[in-house]
Amino acid sequence: MEPALWAKIDEIRVFARMTPQGKAKIIEELQKQSRHVLMCGDGGNDVGALKQADAGLALLAGYGNVNTADTNDIDSLSDANAVVCDKKAEEALNKQDAEIAKRNRRAAKDRQAFLWEKQKELSNHQKEWLEEEMQARAKNGDTGVLAQMGAMKSSMGRYTEELKKVMKEYDKSHGNVYDPTEKEKQKQSPTAALEEASGGLPMVRPGDASIAAPFTSKAPSVKNCVDLIRQGRCTLLSALQQQQIMMLNCIINAYVLSALSLEGSRTSERQLMASSWLLTTASLAFTYASPCDRMHPVRPLRSLFHPAVFFSMLGQAAIHLFCMVAAVKMARAAMEEDSPERQAGWSGPSLKDVSEFWKRERARRRGLIEQEEEEDWTTYALNMWQQPFLPNLMNTVVFLVETAQTVAILFVNYKGQPWMKGVMENRALFLSVVVVAGSVAAAAWEFQPQLNALIHLSPFPNDQFRWQVMGLVGMTLAGTFIWDRFCVYLFASEIFKAMVDSAKKTTFRADIVPIFFTILKVMACFLVLGTGNLLMAGLAFWMYRRHSQEADE
Incomplete structure (x- = not known):
C-alpha cells in the first residue's frame, strides 16, 4: 500500500484478500489514529489481527457461509429482501439469529424424541442380552449373586455402547443448525460436497483464532460482535x-x-x-x-x-x-x-x-x-x-x-x-x-x-x-x-x-399488560403452594412448562 494511503485508512470500508500481516497492520494504523478496534475471525490467519485489536472475538470455524449466504437462503425469511431493504442490518441479524434458535429448539426436540424411542427399543433388547449372558455364565459354571451382578453389568455396558452408536449415527446424518439447507447444498462447490459425502461426525470447532482472542463464540455469525458490544455496555x-x-x-x-x-x-x-x-x-x-x-x-x-x-x-x-x-x-x-x-x-x-x-x-x-x-x-x-x-x-x-x-x-x-x-x-x-x-x-x-x-x-x-x-x-x-x-x-x-x-x-399493551400477567402468575403460584398439595403443585408446574415450550415453538 502506498504510504500516503495510511493517513486515509479510516475512510476505507472494505479490505479484501488481506494477508495475516496485512490485517494486523491495518488495525495498528487505525489504533494510531486513536481508534478502538474490534476484530473477529475463525482461523489461524486471523491470530495476529486478533492479538493486535483492542477486543478480539473468535467465531466458530467451518461455517463461514452463515455470514456470506444470501438472505433468501434462510427458510423462514420469505420476504428477506424486503426486510433488508426496509430495516437495518442489525434487525436482519436478529431475525436470522431467532431463526437459528428456532431450528436449534426443533432439532433438540427431534433428537430427544429419537433418543426416547431408541431407549425403549434397546431396553427390550437388554432383557434378551441379560438372559444370554446368564446362560453363557451358567454353562461355564459361574452362578450365584456375583454372576448375576456381572451379567447385569455386561448387559448394561452393551446397552450403553449400542445407544452411543445409534446417537452417533443420528448426529452424523442430521448435522447441526449451522449446516447448509437443501437449497444451500445445491450451491455447494464439488469439493465441499465430496467432503460431506466422505462421512465424519459434525464437529463443533472453536477455531484456531480462539488461541489469541479474549472472547470466543459458540456460533459462527458476525452478529456475535454486536452481542459482545451489547453485553459489554x-x-x-x-x-x-x-x-x-x-x-x-x-x-x-x-x-x-x-x-x-x-x-x-x-x-x-x-x-x-x-x-x-x-x-x-x-x-x-x-x-x-x-x-x-x-x-x-x-x-x-x-x-x-x-x-x-x-x-x-x-x-x-x-x-x-x-x-x-x-x-x-x-x-x-x-x-x-x-x-x-x-x-x-x-x-x-x-x-x-x-x-x-x-x-x-x-x-x-x-x-x-x-x-x-x-x-x-x-x-x-x-x-x-x-x-x-x-x-x-x-x-x-x-x-x-x-x-x-x-x-x-x-x-x-x-x-x-x-x-x-x-x-x-x-x-x-x-x-x-x-x-x-x-x-x-x-x-x-x-x-x-x-x-x-x-x-x-x-x-x-x-x-x-x-x-x-x-x-x-x-x-x-x-x-x-x-x-x-x-x-x-x-x-x-x-x-x-x-x-x-x-x-x-x-406502550400499555407491550409494557404494562405483561406486568399484570406476571402478578397473576405470582399470585397463582402462592395459591397453589398455599394448598399444600404437592401433586397439584407438580401438575401446575408441568402445565406451565408445556405452555412455555409451545410458546417457544
Whole structure:
C-alpha cells in the first residue's frame, strides 16, 4: 500500500484478500489514529489481527457461509429482501439469529424424541442380552449373586455402547443448525460436497483464532460482535449503577445506625427479616439485567466521576440525609415527656423508656452468655424472631423512611433503556420495588395493625404526624429522581435525550399488560403452594412448562 494511503485508512470500508500481516497492520494504523478496534475471525490467519485489536472475538470455524449466504437462503425469511431493504442490518441479524434458535429448539426436540424411542427399543433388547449372558455364565459354571451382578453389568455396558452408536449415527446424518439447507447444498462447490459425502461426525470447532482472542463464540455469525458490544455496555452500566447504589446505601446505613445508637434504640430483627426478602429479590434482579435487542448509537456513561454521576450521587445523599435527619428530629420531639402528642393523649414509649429497656436486656444477656450452646440455623433463626423488643416511635419512623430510601436508590439509579432492559421489563425488580413501596405506605397508614405489631411497628401519634412522615417518604423518592435526571440533562444531554426517546416508546399493551400477567402468575403460584398439595403443585408446574415450550415453538 502506498504510504500516503495510511493517513486515509479510516475512510476505507472494505479490505479484501488481506494477508495475516496485512490485517494486523491495518488495525495498528487505525489504533494510531486513536481508534478502538474490534476484530473477529475463525482461523489461524486471523491470530495476529486478533492479538493486535483492542477486543478480539473468535467465531466458530467451518461455517463461514452463515455470514456470506444470501438472505433468501434462510427458510423462514420469505420476504428477506424486503426486510433488508426496509430495516437495518442489525434487525436482519436478529431475525436470522431467532431463526437459528428456532431450528436449534426443533432439532433438540427431534433428537430427544429419537433418543426416547431408541431407549425403549434397546431396553427390550437388554432383557434378551441379560438372559444370554446368564446362560453363557451358567454353562461355564459361574452362578450365584456375583454372576448375576456381572451379567447385569455386561448387559448394561452393551446397552450403553449400542445407544452411543445409534446417537452417533443420528448426529452424523442430521448435522447441526449451522449446516447448509437443501437449497444451500445445491450451491455447494464439488469439493465441499465430496467432503460431506466422505462421512465424519459434525464437529463443533472453536477455531484456531480462539488461541489469541479474549472472547470466543459458540456460533459462527458476525452478529456475535454486536452481542459482545451489547453485553459489554450492559455490564459496564450495571457495574456503575451497583457502585452508586452501594455508596448511597452505605451512607444511609451509617447514619441510621449512629442515630439509633445515640438515641438508645436499635432496629428489630423482625423488621430486617420483613424488608430483606423483597429488597434482596430486587438486588438480585438488578444484577441479572440483560441487554436490549437493539444497539443504541449513544454510549452509556462509563465513569463514576463523570459530572452527571458524581453530582447526582452528592445530591441524592444530601436529600436522603436531610429527610432522615428530619425524621429523627420529628420522632425525638414526639417522644419527649411534655410533647404536644403526649398532651393530646398519645402514650407511646419515651426515649428514656427505650434506653432503660435495652439496659435491662444487656444485663440479662450477660448472665445468659455462659449458658448458651451451639445451635443449628433453624433454632438460631427462631431465636432471632423471638428476641425481646420494645416497639417505639423512633425505630418505626427510621425504619419506614430508611426502607423508602432503599427503594428510591434502586429505582432512581436503575437506568435501563436504551442499553439494557428497563425497570418495567425487569419484572422481579419492578414488582419487588413496588411491593416494598406499597408496604411502607400500608404500614404508615396501619391498614393491618396486627401485621404492624408482628414486625414491631409502633402506632403514630396522629394523622398529622403520619402525613409528615409520608411527606418525607415522597420527598426522598421524588426529590432524588428529579435531581438525578436534572444532573443527566445538565452534564450528559445526549444520554438524557436517549432515555427520553426510549421512554416515549413505552406502550400499555407491550409494557404494562405483561406486568399484570406476571402478578397473576405470582399470585397463582402462592395459591397453589398455599394448598399444600404437592401433586397439584407438580401438575401446575408441568402445565406451565408445556405452555412455555409451545410458546417457544
